[in-house]
Amino acid sequence: MTAAVFFGCAFIAFGPALALYIFTIVTEPLRIIFLIIGAFFWLVSLLFSSLIWFTTATLIGNKDEPREKYLLIFGVLISVLIQEMFRFAYYKLLKKASEGLKTINPYEKAPSMRLLAYVSGLGFGIMSGVFSFVNTLSDSLGPGTVGIHGDPPQFFLYSGDWIRQHLRGFPTLTLHTDWRREFHHSSPSALGLVSITLFPWQSVQLVNVLQEHFHKSEMIFHSVILFIFRLLSGHFLFDLVGIK
């Protein structure tokens, strides 16, 4: 299609993440490394979840449509679970690495856990967004036949917007997940917050899938959740920016 669609959707999807990357991460080599390691962890979690989905699908044998959808929903939930596990694993690794850095570098200030949590969350989010969206993006550069079989016209815009929200959601989510271990006073609320937001987020998507409509309401719902989440984590982020 047109380059306008390509660039437009690309920037909607990846704009904020790219800005975050350019302004905060590109300057410090250690941060880049942690970003890539974060992306790697997400990738591994995706691998495991797709392995589970694939084996389940082969074992069950998806012959009929609703079954495929239920299988997919199961896959999504498993994948969310595994992602959280990997996030926790990465947190543990970061903690060890941070201690290691401190012992080797007593003279130098090691990057704080919050910073590492932010960087790793960004890595997770970027990888997740890129993986979900890059194929659609590259299709948008091809011949304009995407919506021919009856897909809704807002497909691209919707996908792009999705990814944007997604990418902004993940860093903050990760921040919280890691924070709850560091600052005990915020722990119960943080953990609760994560679970509360994460599951409605996913379930609304799933409702959408089941109903086969691309409700605008879903986008609105997600924007609302994202907004509230950002408000709550906002002052943490400003602290982080201040730290940098």
Added chain:
Amino acid sequence: MLTFMASDSEEEVCDERTSLMSAESPTPRSCQDGRQGLEDGESAAQWRSQESEEDHEEEDPDRYVCSGVPGRPPGLEEELTLKYGAKHVIMLFVPVTLCMIVVVATIKSVRFYTEKNGQLIYTPFSEDTPSVGQRLLNSVLNTLIMISVIVTMTIFLVVLYKYRCYKFIHGWLIMSSLMLLFLFTYIYLGEVLKTYNVAMDYPTLFLTVWNFGAVGMVCIHWKGPLVLQQAYLIMISALMALVFIKYLPEWSAWVILGAISVYDLVAVLCPKGPLRMLVETAQERNEPIFPALIYSSAMVWTVGMAKLDPSSQGALQLPYDPEMEDSYDSFGEPSYPDVFEPPLPGYPGEELEEEEERGVKLGLGDFIFYSVLVGKAAATGSGDWNTTLACFVAILIGLCLTLLLLAVFKKALPALPISITFGLIFYFSTDNLVRPFMDTLASHQLYI
């Protein structure tokens, strides 16, 4: 091989530990269709940290050598190593990423490199057989032939080096870089112009290719700005990788990648391995090994003489006087046979000032094989970008891990095995498991 070069001062002890690089590649024989034979260039990467030299520092504060800081307290050594560790990782990430980007961009746009137009003489068995078993057998045989060619070439090179046939090696290398810089560039340019339907007349073409090639030869084999050298090395590696991607049949390519990482491991770590012998010989002779055939990310500082001058302490924190020296005559080279460069005449610094360099060196063969992996993933991944990205991240993580191991073990290490293993695992699993999952998710507009 991956080498972390500490210093190139003339200090003996340090020279011993510095740059161990070697690469093996077959002779540039032409194959049937007149194309260049392949080099699998320097696959082995040897990573050498320079911490070992820092032990000597205490003895003589005037020896900048290793850590490059005169008379620094020992405690700071480790810190600097780590600081430089992260920086050097990034200094390697960038060229590897650039090479891969060039290769993937070409594969995705220029159809020529994905068309099957015959095979090299190194892989004579065809893969067009109906049965799976036969195909597997053919690819294994192809791999055996290729690896044996590589081993032969490496041993030949080590023998040449041992018997000091420097001129021969030098000539060999110049021939191969000529071929790469002129012939392959011409073909590449021709295909790109065809793809984009741009007309170019012969005089312009001649001028362009001539300038490109001539400057490349000068930069690589003689002196040139570091950035230009690095750029040429990246381009050469990309060209070589593209040739491999085009002419290696499917399954053979994957088996070859696996086999070459095993070979790399063996050649660099075994006591009788050719690459290790090469390194040790170079150490005995106190010669910098193979400045050609190696990508160097060196930053050279010139520090004032002798005194414990506080500004020189600052020099280690930032390159406050970074002059990109061209004292390294030939950096890197086309992936061809191991080259041995005679001791660089351009080594100033004995009387006037001491130069030190901190840099990381990675063999061009590593670039080539990384790019082959990612390029193959892009070419055969059924139009799927996820596979390519997954392989890319896997290779970078492998490189990171190798560097970490280097810092731990402080000796020459091969750079291929870990990255290629991760890359292969991720390629096959992403292509077969993740892709259907992501496709189904995307078609239902579900994002995880």
